[in-house]
Amino acid sequence: MQDNFYDKVFEVTRKIPVGKVTSYGAIAKFLGSAKSARMVGWALNKSSLHKEYVPAHRVVNRKGLLTGKNHFANQNTMIELLESEGIKVEDNKVVNFQEVFWQPE
DNA sequence: TTAGTGACTGTAG
């Protein structure tokens, strides 16, 4: 297990400001595009096993769709967390996605 | 080892 990749994904995810979201591809690209966006999603899937809390709900696909909500214990939790942070969610997707989009730097 | 799968994305029609 190479925690290096996962650790980076978790680190970037934790750096996402409140009220902002990002995409799997953005993270993958930030890590050097050495890995595919699917690996980012896979890493986040393992985020529950991570020792520290990872706001995986702030990571969505490029369309702003909450594709990962199905992997949460309660699918409604992801929406509530986003809305509590000021992100509008409608029909399992982020409203004004481009405005709240945040890219790692 | 090989094959199947996945929280994705870009390109083509």
Next chain:
DNA sequence: GCTACAGCCACTA
């Protein structure tokens, strides 16, 4: 705008 296909790499059985 949407649908379909291919590429992507790590993990599990």
